[in-house]
Amino acid sequence: MPGKTSGWAFALIAVAALAIAPLWLGTYPRYVISVWLIFALSAVGLNIPIGLASIYSFGHGGFMLIGAYATGVATISWGWPLLPAMLLAVVIAIAVGALIGLPSLRLTGFSLAIVTFAFGYMLFHVVKAFDLTGGPQGLFMPETALARAWGGRPLYYMVLAIFVVGVFWAHSIATGKTGRALRTLGTNEIVAQSLGINLLRAKMLSFMLSGVYGAVAGSLLALVTTYVAPETYTPELSINMFAAVMIGGSGTLVGPILGALFIVLIPELTQSAQNLSEIIYALIFCLVATLFPSGLLGMAKSAIRRLRPQPVPAAVRE
Amino acid sequence: MTDHLLEIQGLSVQFGGVTALSGVDLLVRPQSVHGLIGPNGAGKTTLLNCITRLVRPTAGSIRLAGADLLAAPPHAIAGMGIARTFQNFGLxxxxxxxxxxxxxxxxxxxxxxxxxxxxxxxxxxxxxxxxxxxxxxxxxxxxxxxxxxxxxxxxxxxxxxxxxxxxxxxxPRLLLLDEPTAGLNEAEMERLRRTLRELQRSTDVTILLITHHVEFLLGIADAVTVLDLGRRIAFGDPSLVKTDPQVVAAYIGTEA
Structure with missing residues (x-):
């Protein structure tokens, strides 16, 4: 594992690069990076139940939908300013996250996974059914000042800033008391209880946190793509988010960010293959998941280990 | 009766039709080491699980320094000063x-x-x-x-x-150790004994431990409670393990 200092240095360099790059980059690459950061933020949030608490959630797209639609409806139909609209999205996501977390004590992992999937599935059909949410066409977001000024760079920087804060929080949570509690209950619930961890509270918390990340990501996605359509928030999105976490490396900080890059970039790169693109995408998925079960990050780590000279174990040295 | 840190009275546990514990009493003096012994299936771990609220007894009471443990939710037990180890690790x-x-x-x-x-x-x-x-x-x-x-x-x-x-x-005020000696070699067991002795010397801890290792038990316990098939068959001085014919039959007799 890299040392603490080198980890911070790496993070600093990465953020600096992401901050400087858009000064030169054109609209399209900036758009792709924005979308990556948004999916990465979402994946980092989903990693809290999956990677820390070992609770498999297949409804994360539903939280992104909540974020996008709450922002869309509040700004378009009710004329709210952006910040209160995003706040509304977060509040709804927290409430829904608590609701999904509520049965988590009574259900086994599989049953709970089905509940989360059904939740995302239901929301997808709900927004299609009602006029308030624009029905099957969805909602077109008005162009914000953030997107108009300076070629849309303010919006990019807003996405980057929220991403950085989100990742920092996730790190603080994962390496602190909450993260240890979630990892403990993810390993052994009986032990967790004996150590004083309130299972229901911790599980609900993990869903609420992931909901906040998902909702903020959805809200930003609505702003960046300028429209909110049901087809963006299909149950497939939930599967993609799950895959991003697992392919990148669950339980790590960088893994979900890498995984999000994968699910954003591969479709973009395979676009030229036209109707084969989805098939190529799915095939790459299968390959990566089969070849690197511990994720892209795990693969990178073991590659680095192999390149470095092996330290001789103490027992052999003596 | 309040001179006991842990007071368990008439504790019974049923799993379906099976009686795991039946009217068990257990009294542990403060700052003592209390051995809980008996053959496999005697209900020792079930008793620890009752104390940490992982198993709900069908009858009986459990008090820690007078406080009713059965009124507390499982996750509140650690906060009351009870820590435990597990037979099969919880790391x-x-x-x-x-x-x-x-x-x-x-x-x-x-x-x-x-x-x-x-x-x-x-x-x-x-x-x-x-x-x-x-x-x-x-x-x-x-x-x-x-x-x-x-x-x-x-x-x-x-x-x-x-x-x-x-x-x-x-x-912890009360430390529950479930088979801490299982699988340890002689040197590790001796280190464990020294660590527990040192812990006793430097803190107010009370220890309730399950072990199958007779020599270890005699070397550290101040008192023992013997269970067999969910019933308490004897309690008192650790030397019971060698002198009480009923205990010898139930405990030593089955020991490999």
């Missing part, structure tokens, strides 16, 4: 030894989500305090050298010691 293999011990300090470690998101100064201070306490506990159990090793990479005996370090890190 997180992918975390370091130090992180495992820190995870065990959940009940005693202030902080949580709010600090982790908004009060980073306090979060980091509490983390440092928890780390310092965890390192003390590791030093106490002779694990300082492996603090940064992943638990999954440690040999069996050391993982046993990590469990003990995690349990004592919260400075």
């Amino acid at each position: 997180i293999g992918e975390l370091s030894v130090l992180e495992n011990v820190m995870a065990g300090m959940h009940a005693r470690h202030p902080g949580g989500l709010l600090e982790e998101m908004l009060l980073l100064g306090r979060r980091n201070r509490h983390e440092r305090q928890a780390r310092a306490r965890a390192l003390e506990s590791l030093a106490f159990t002779g694990l300082s050298d492996v603090a940064d090793r992943l638990v999954a990479s440690l040999p069996y005996g050391m993982r046993k010691a990590v469990e003990l370090a995690r349990a004592i890190a919260i400075d």
Whole structure:
């Protein structure tokens, strides 16, 4: 594992690069990076139940939908300013996250996974059914000042800033008391209880946190793509988010960010293959998941280990 | 009766139609080491599980210094000063030894989500305090050298010691040890005995331990309670294990 200092240095360099790059980059690459950061933020949030608490959630797209639609409806139909609209999205996501977390004590992992999937599935059909949410066409977001000024760079920087804060929080949570509690209950619930961890509270918390990340990501996605359509928030999105976490490396900080890059970039790169693109995408998925079960990050780590000279174990040295 | 830290009276547990415990009494004096012994299936672990509220008894009472434990939810037990180790480990293999011990300090470690998101100064201070306490506990159990090793990479005996370090890190009033000697070699057992003796000397801890190892029991216990098939068949001085014919038949007789 890299040392603490080198980890911070790496993070600093990465953020600096992401901050400087858009000064030169054109609209399209900036758009792709924005979308990556948004999916990465979402994946980092989903990693809290999956990677820390070992609770498999297949409804994360539903939280992104909540974020996008709450922002869309509040700004378009009710004329709210952006910040209160995003706040509304977060509040709804927290409430829904608590609701999904509520049965988590009574259900086994599989049953709970089905509940989360059904939740995302239901929301997808709900927004299609009602006029308030624009029905099957969805909602077109008005162009914000953030997107108009300076070629849309303010919006990019807003996405980057929220991403950085989100990742920092996730790190603080994962390496602190909450993260240890979630990892403990993810390993052994009986032990967790004996150590004083309130299972229901911790599980609900993990869903609420992931909901906040998902909702903020959805809200930003609505702003960046300028429209909110049901087809963006299909149950497939939930599967993609799950895959991003697992392919990148669950339980790590960088893994979900890498995984999000994968699910954003591969479709973009395979676009030229036209109707084969989805098939190529799915095939790459299968390959990566089969070849690197511990994720892209795990693969990178073991590659680095192999390149470095092996330290001789103490027992052999003596 | 209040001169006992732990008072269990008439404890019964039924699993379906099976009686795991039947009207068991157990009294543990403060700052003593109390051995809980009996053949496999006697109900020893079930009794510990009742104390930590993992199993709901069908009858009986459990009091810790007068407080009714059966009225508390399972996750409140650690906060009341009860720590335990498990027969088959409850460690997180992918975390370091130090992180495992820190995870065990959940009940005693202030902080949580709010600090982790908004009060980073306090979060980091509490983390440092928890780390310092965890390192003390590791030093106490002779694990300082492996603090940064992943638990999954440690040999069996050391993982046993990590469990003990995690349990004592919260400075418990009552320490419940489920088969701490199982699978240990002579040297490890002697180290365990010394560690527990030192713990007794330096803190007010009361220990309730399950063991199949007669010599270890005689070397450390102040009193014993003997269970067989869910009933208490004897209690009193540890020497019972060698003198009481009923105990010898039930306990030693079945021991390999």
